[in-house]
Each structure stands twice: as C-alpha cells, then as structure tokens.
Amino acid sequence: MTNTEVRAWYLRTLSKIAALNLKWTEEGCPLEERARRASQIRHDARLHAREMMGDPGEVEQLRARDQQVYGRPDGPTFDQLLKAHRQDGCSDDEAFERIIIEAQATNAEINEHMRPKDRDSGDKPK
Secondary structure (H helix, E strand, C coil): CCHHHHHHHHHHHHHCHHHHHHHHHHCCCCHHHHHHHHHHHHHHHHHHHHHHCCCHHHHHHHHHHHHHHHCCCCCCCHHHHHHHHHHCCCCHHHHHHHHHHHHCCCCHHHHHHHCCCCCCCCCCCC
C-alpha cells in the first residue's frame, strides 16, 4: 500500500468519528466516554496506518515528530489532551467536546506530504 493510500484510509477512518459520536449520543453515552472513544479511534488509526506504511524511514519521521510535539512517539494520550485543554481554561465538558472534534482533524502538512504527486508535471513534449 502506498503512503497516499494509507493516508486516504486514515482520513476515511477519522471521518467516521462524527457519525459514531452522534450514534453514541443517541444511545445515551456520556460525553467523557464519547471523547475517550473518539480519541482511541484516532490513536489506533495512527498506529495501524504506520504499520501499513511501506517506508520505515517515513514512519520514523512521524514518530520523531510525535515525540517532539507530544513527548511520545505514538502521539498524545487522552490524559495529555485533557490536561492541555484544562490548562487552556476549559471545563471538563468543553475539553471532552474539543477532544472529539480534534479526533476528526488531521495535520494539513502531513496530508499534503502524503498527497499523490502530480504525474503530469507539464514537461511532456507537445
């Protein structure tokens, strides 16, 4: 699987969180549990995507980025996310809502890096 295909899979997986959150809400699932579930889906997708990537060097680059940003090579924990939002002045409910929203968001820079490269660069003879 190419990195572009892996990224597409990752984006599709994260895009399901909104519908799942709605379903969990309708089922009466508490906000904190929904945030934990959304965060776990994101975390599991991150790890699985890295397992599917063909270039170990690129996986290590992503792990190094996560280590630098979150202090962990596999991304933030739920507790780290909650703590960061509390430090920003959020109530627990506001933090849980943000965690759900953020679980669906992706890094634009990484999306661009994984985007299919234009095979037709315009250098063809006319």
